[in-house]
Amino acid sequence: MSLDSKTNPQATAATDVEAVSRQLAALREDLSRLTETVSGIAGRRSSRMAADIAEGFDEAKHYAASKGRSAEAQLETSVAAHPLMAIGLAAGAGFLVGALSRR
Template sequence: MSPDSKTSTKATAETDIEAVVHQLAALREDMSRLAETVSGIAGRRGSRMAADIAEGFDEAKHYAESKGRSAEAQLEESVAAHPFMTIGLAVGAGFLVGALSRR
Protein backbone atom coordinates (compact mmCIF):
# COMPACT_ATOMS: atom_id res chain seq x y z
CA MET A 1 0.00 0.00 0.00
CA SER A 2 1.22 3.42 -0.85
CA PRO A 3 1.34 6.23 1.70
CA ASP A 4 -1.38 8.07 -0.24
CA SER A 5 -3.77 5.13 0.03
CA LYS A 6 -3.06 4.87 3.77
CA THR A 7 -3.86 8.57 4.19
CA SER A 8 -6.96 8.19 2.05
CA THR A 9 -8.10 5.16 4.06
CA LYS A 10 -7.44 7.01 7.31
CA ALA A 11 -9.35 10.07 6.07
CA THR A 12 -12.27 7.85 4.96
CA ALA A 13 -12.32 6.15 8.35
CA GLU A 14 -12.29 9.51 10.14
CA THR A 15 -15.09 10.76 7.88
CA ASP A 16 -17.08 7.60 8.58
CA ILE A 17 -16.53 7.98 12.33
CA GLU A 18 -17.65 11.62 12.17
CA ALA A 19 -20.77 10.60 10.24
CA VAL A 20 -21.58 7.93 12.84
CA VAL A 21 -21.04 10.44 15.66
CA HIS A 22 -23.40 12.93 13.97
CA GLN A 23 -25.98 10.21 13.37
CA LEU A 24 -25.79 9.13 17.03
CA ALA A 25 -26.24 12.74 18.14
CA ALA A 26 -29.28 13.07 15.85
CA LEU A 27 -30.62 9.78 17.19
CA ARG A 28 -30.22 11.03 20.77
CA GLU A 29 -32.14 14.21 19.91
CA ASP A 30 -34.89 12.18 18.20
CA MET A 31 -35.16 9.84 21.20
CA SER A 32 -35.36 12.83 23.54
CA ARG A 33 -38.18 14.40 21.49
CA LEU A 34 -39.94 11.03 21.32
CA ALA A 35 -39.72 10.65 25.11
CA GLU A 36 -41.16 14.15 25.58
CA THR A 37 -44.00 13.39 23.16
CA VAL A 38 -44.85 10.09 24.86
CA SER A 39 -44.71 11.77 28.26
CA GLY A 40 -47.07 14.51 27.07
CA ILE A 41 -49.52 11.99 25.62
CA ALA A 42 -49.48 9.94 28.83
CA GLY A 43 -50.04 13.07 30.91
CA ARG A 44 -53.02 14.16 28.82
CA ARG A 45 -54.54 10.68 28.91
CA GLY A 46 -54.04 10.51 32.66
CA SER A 47 -55.73 13.89 33.10
CA ARG A 48 -58.65 12.83 30.91
CA MET A 49 -58.96 9.56 32.79
CA ALA A 50 -58.97 11.35 36.15
CA ALA A 51 -61.63 13.77 34.88
CA ASP A 52 -63.75 10.85 33.62
CA ILE A 53 -63.46 9.06 36.97
CA ALA A 54 -64.40 12.21 38.88
CA GLU A 55 -67.39 12.73 36.59
CA GLY A 56 -68.45 9.11 37.14
CA PHE A 57 -68.24 9.53 40.91
CA ASP A 58 -70.35 12.69 40.70
CA GLU A 59 -72.98 10.88 38.63
CA ALA A 60 -73.00 7.95 41.08
CA LYS A 61 -73.35 10.34 44.02
CA HIS A 62 -76.30 12.16 42.43
CA TYR A 63 -77.93 8.84 41.52
CA ALA A 64 -77.53 7.51 45.08
CA GLU A 65 -78.89 10.75 46.54
CA SER A 66 -81.95 10.70 44.31
CA LYS A 67 -82.62 7.01 45.01
CA GLY A 68 -82.17 7.62 48.75
CA ARG A 69 -84.67 10.47 48.69
CA SER A 70 -87.09 8.32 46.69
CA ALA A 71 -86.74 5.38 49.11
CA GLU A 72 -87.20 7.70 52.09
CA ALA A 73 -90.38 9.16 50.58
CA GLN A 74 -91.75 5.67 49.86
CA LEU A 75 -90.99 4.56 53.41
CA GLU A 76 -92.73 7.59 54.88
CA GLU A 77 -95.78 6.96 52.69
CA SER A 78 -95.86 3.30 53.71
CA VAL A 79 -95.58 4.13 57.43
CA ALA A 80 -98.31 6.76 57.12
CA ALA A 81 -100.58 4.32 55.26
CA HIS A 82 -100.01 1.36 57.63
CA PRO A 83 -99.02 2.65 61.11
CA PHE A 84 -100.07 -0.47 63.05
CA MET A 85 -98.23 -2.83 60.72
CA THR A 86 -95.11 -0.64 61.11
CA ILE A 87 -95.35 -0.81 64.90
CA GLY A 88 -95.82 -4.60 64.72
CA LEU A 89 -92.74 -4.99 62.49
CA ALA A 90 -90.69 -2.81 64.85
CA VAL A 91 -91.78 -4.90 67.86
CA GLY A 92 -90.97 -8.14 65.98
CA ALA A 93 -87.54 -6.85 64.99
CA GLY A 94 -86.89 -5.83 68.61
CA PHE A 95 -87.76 -9.31 69.89
CA LEU A 96 -85.55 -10.90 67.22
CA VAL A 97 -82.57 -8.71 68.12
CA GLY A 98 -83.14 -9.39 71.83
CA ALA A 99 -83.32 -13.15 71.28
CA LEU A 100 -80.14 -13.16 69.21
CA SER A 101 -78.23 -11.03 71.70
CA ARG A 102 -79.00 -13.42 74.61
CA ARG A 103 -77.10 -16.25 72.95
Protein backbone atom coordinates in the same frame (compact mmCIF):
# COMPACT_ATOMS: atom_id res chain seq x y z
CA MET B 1 0.48 2.74 -6.23
CA SER B 2 1.50 5.54 -3.98
CA LEU B 3 0.36 6.18 -0.42
CA ASP B 4 -1.60 9.23 -1.56
CA SER B 5 -3.79 7.17 -3.81
CA LYS B 6 -4.60 4.73 -1.02
CA THR B 7 -6.95 5.83 1.76
CA ASN B 8 -5.41 6.40 5.13
CA PRO B 9 -7.00 3.76 7.44
CA GLN B 10 -6.68 5.98 10.52
CA ALA B 11 -8.38 8.90 8.79
CA THR B 12 -11.18 6.63 7.59
CA ALA B 13 -11.68 5.22 11.09
CA ALA B 14 -11.75 8.71 12.57
CA THR B 15 -14.28 9.82 9.96
CA ASP B 16 -16.43 6.75 10.67
CA VAL B 17 -16.30 7.41 14.42
CA GLU B 18 -17.33 11.03 13.86
CA ALA B 19 -20.21 9.93 11.61
CA VAL B 20 -21.40 7.40 14.19
CA SER B 21 -21.12 10.05 16.94
CA ARG B 22 -23.25 12.48 14.88
CA GLN B 23 -25.82 9.76 14.25
CA LEU B 24 -25.94 8.87 17.95
CA ALA B 25 -26.41 12.54 18.87
CA ALA B 26 -29.24 12.81 16.32
CA LEU B 27 -30.77 9.60 17.70
CA ARG B 28 -30.61 10.94 21.27
CA GLU B 29 -32.30 14.16 20.16
CA ASP B 30 -35.03 12.20 18.34
CA LEU B 31 -35.60 10.01 21.39
CA SER B 32 -35.81 13.07 23.60
CA ARG B 33 -38.47 14.62 21.35
CA LEU B 34 -40.34 11.31 21.20
CA THR B 35 -40.29 11.07 25.00
CA GLU B 36 -41.69 14.60 25.30
CA THR B 37 -44.44 13.80 22.79
CA VAL B 38 -45.44 10.57 24.52
CA SER B 39 -45.42 12.32 27.90
CA GLY B 40 -47.67 15.05 26.55
CA ILE B 41 -50.11 12.55 25.09
CA ALA B 42 -50.17 10.51 28.30
CA GLY B 43 -50.72 13.67 30.37
CA ARG B 44 -53.66 14.76 28.25
CA ARG B 45 -55.22 11.29 28.32
CA SER B 46 -54.83 10.98 32.07
CA SER B 47 -56.41 14.41 32.54
CA ARG B 48 -59.36 13.37 30.39
CA MET B 49 -59.72 10.06 32.24
CA ALA B 50 -59.61 11.82 35.61
CA ALA B 51 -62.31 14.24 34.44
CA ASP B 52 -64.46 11.35 33.16
CA ILE B 53 -64.07 9.45 36.44
CA ALA B 54 -64.95 12.54 38.47
CA GLU B 55 -68.01 13.12 36.30
CA GLY B 56 -69.05 9.47 36.77
CA PHE B 57 -68.71 9.76 40.55
CA ASP B 58 -70.81 12.94 40.54
CA GLU B 59 -73.52 11.22 38.51
CA ALA B 60 -73.47 8.20 40.84
CA LYS B 61 -73.67 10.47 43.90
CA HIS B 62 -76.67 12.35 42.47
CA TYR B 63 -78.35 9.08 41.49
CA ALA B 64 -77.85 7.58 44.96
CA ALA B 65 -79.11 10.75 46.66
CA SER B 66 -82.17 10.83 44.41
CA LYS B 67 -82.96 7.15 45.06
CA GLY B 68 -82.38 7.64 48.79
CA ARG B 69 -84.87 10.51 48.92
CA SER B 70 -87.37 8.47 46.91
CA ALA B 71 -87.01 5.45 49.22
CA GLU B 72 -87.33 7.69 52.28
CA ALA B 73 -90.54 9.21 50.91
CA GLN B 74 -91.97 5.76 50.17
CA LEU B 75 -91.06 4.54 53.65
CA GLU B 76 -92.72 7.54 55.28
CA THR B 77 -95.86 6.98 53.19
CA SER B 78 -95.97 3.28 54.12
CA VAL B 79 -95.46 3.99 57.83
CA ALA B 80 -98.15 6.66 57.77
CA ALA B 81 -100.56 4.30 55.99
CA HIS B 82 -99.81 1.27 58.23
CA PRO B 83 -98.43 2.45 61.60
CA LEU B 84 -99.18 -0.76 63.56
CA MET B 85 -97.47 -2.95 60.97
CA ALA B 86 -94.42 -0.65 61.05
CA ILE B 87 -94.23 -0.94 64.86
CA GLY B 88 -94.60 -4.74 64.63
CA LEU B 89 -91.83 -4.99 62.02
CA ALA B 90 -89.54 -2.79 64.10
CA ALA B 91 -90.16 -4.88 67.21
CA GLY B 92 -89.59 -8.14 65.28
CA ALA B 93 -86.32 -6.80 63.84
CA GLY B 94 -85.22 -5.75 67.34
CA PHE B 95 -85.92 -9.20 68.78
CA LEU B 96 -84.06 -10.85 65.88
CA VAL B 97 -80.99 -8.64 66.32
CA GLY B 98 -81.08 -9.26 70.09
CA ALA B 99 -81.30 -13.03 69.64
CA LEU B 100 -78.44 -13.07 67.14
CA SER B 101 -76.22 -10.88 69.32
CA ARG B 102 -76.56 -13.22 72.34
CA ARG B 103 -74.88 -16.10 70.51
